[in-house]
Amino acid sequence: MQKKDCVSIKFCRLCNSKYLIKVFDLGHTPLANSYSKIKISKKLRKYPLKLNYCNNCGHLQLSHSIKPSKMFSNYLYKSNTSQKNFLHFKNYANEIKKKIKNNNAKILDIASNDGTFLNFFEKKKFFRLGIDPAKNLKKLSSKKGITQIDDFFTKKISENIKKNYGKFDIITANHVCAHVEDLNDFFCGVQNLLKNDGLFIFEISYRASVLKKNTFDTIYHEHLDYHALYPITKFVKKFNLNVINFKTPDAQGGSLRVYTSKNKNSKNYIRLKKQILKEKKQLDLFKANTYKRFEKKIINCKHKLNFLIQNCVKNNMKIAGYGAAAKTTTFLNYFKIPEKNIKFIFDDNKLKQGLCIPGTKIKIVNPSNLNKAKIDILIIFAWNYAETIINKNKKFKKKGGKFLIPFPNPRLI
Ligand SMILES: [Zn+2]
Known part of the structure; x- marks a missing residue:
């Protein structure tokens, strides 16, 4: 079992080849599921998040591995949640x-x-x-x-x-x-x-x-x-x-x-x-180039989304998010959306409510507060449940609220 908290992966996890090529760098992020109270959240340790492509067998993998006991011993995700x-x-x-x-x-x-x-x-x-x-x-x-x-x-x-x-x-x-x-x-x-x-x-x-x-x-x-x-x-x-x-x-x-x-x-x-x-x-x-192109595409999406959010902020709109899944951690840490611009994130999982998105001060709250919170824009971080979330929150839309879908092209609906 891995002893150090973070080790670099030098050989392909499938074929053991050393021909690994760096193709996508997402910087340093905290562990995606390390939901914590506000005081701890900003201080969480960040680890490198990069993708390597194996030129021998075609496998795509992370460049670093984190000690499993750091990630999985008290898991807040339940498979029947949705x-x-x-x-x-x-x-x-x-x-x-x-x-x-x-x-x-x-x-x-x-x-x-x-x-x-x-x-x-x-x-x-x-x-x-x-x-x-x-x-x-x-x-x-x-x-x-x-x-x-x-x-x-x-x-x-x-x-x-x-x-x-x-x-x-x-x-x-x-x-x-x-x-x-x-x-x-x-x-x-x-x-x-x-x-x-x-x-x-x-x-x-x-x-x-x-x-x-x-x-x-x-x-x-x-x-x-x-x-x-x-x-x-x-x-x-x-x-x-x-x-x-x-x-x-x-x-x-x-x-x-x-x-x-x-x-x-x-x-x-x-x-x-x-x-x-x-x-x-x-x-x-x-082909390694496929993933380098992918990185460029995501950077492009990051610029577009930040521009859209800046515009909303300039117009004094109040923004919140929906969906505090692990992927929201990658999203917010990589896209570097200023946290002061996102009031809070709604999520149905009671185990997460009251805690923050790892690495940020953005609090996770119960969706029953949505209509009281006077939010203008709701970013759907749980994009794979966009339809369900929109249907569940018809009242928000009726009152003039707008949903922001971040993928594949950021858009307001
Ligand atoms: Zn390989």
Whole structure:
């Protein structure tokens, strides 16, 4: 386990090559989820946030890694927080259930959070096990009747799990691979616990979507990797796993769901080949210049947004934000919007209310205060929930308020 708080990544996390090229520099930012009281928030330590491209295997990753225990031991994000996420997990679980033929199948969810995903697998029909380092979430899972181990998933832990519970029919890991410090060790653990006819399904944020939707704000220290299908297909082979299918669900701003198995047979061989070709030729994902161009585009967006906000301030408009997700930290710290211009940020997550966006003095408050606060402009930092937020706050619009959507082109509606 990493000893220092912050270490530079010198070798590619997938192929171990040293041919890493710096392609996007987001400066120094505090940890995206380190919500704190006002006195501490401004003093939080900042760490370098840069992207490196591997010229050998085409993988995109951060230049520095932060000690995991600094980031994940008391997590304020709950997977059932939004209705959209809840439905995503429900559909995803239903899809997996259709693939399971045997009774009493065993499922292991890595980074099980508050047990929302596992809870879609009926207690009577499945053996459900979760593992997640966040101690505060273990209690929530146990209320759902789910056994949850409060630790990081490693090869070593997989040995204990095998001893106590045997091997699994299904292993899932949703939006966690990019958080894992040692991916090789993690995948060894999966290989160790997966039955020969079992499925390991993992969802990761898809680099193609980040580029398409300009979602640079999903770049923060917890996300070490920005995956694409081609490099990951080569990577899993090291662990006797084969990519047998993929999907690109809309969740988390655009995801890649990868189905792997120890069995090589795939009915989707042509589809997989086509997608890899698309990544290479059409999307240009495997050239360092693609990411340098991306950086320029974001800088352009930063200038436009700051100009728009300055204009609103000149006209004495009162501005607030909506959505205190981790990406709001990257957004505010990289875009350097003067904090005096943003009164507060509304967010439904009660665990965050009363705290500040890391690195700023901007307080997170309960959205029920919105209509009393006399706000003129509401910046939707949770751009992926823009529609829901606008629909929920019709009264604000009726009273003359305007929403500011920051991506892909900053605009007022
Ligand atoms: Zn590589």
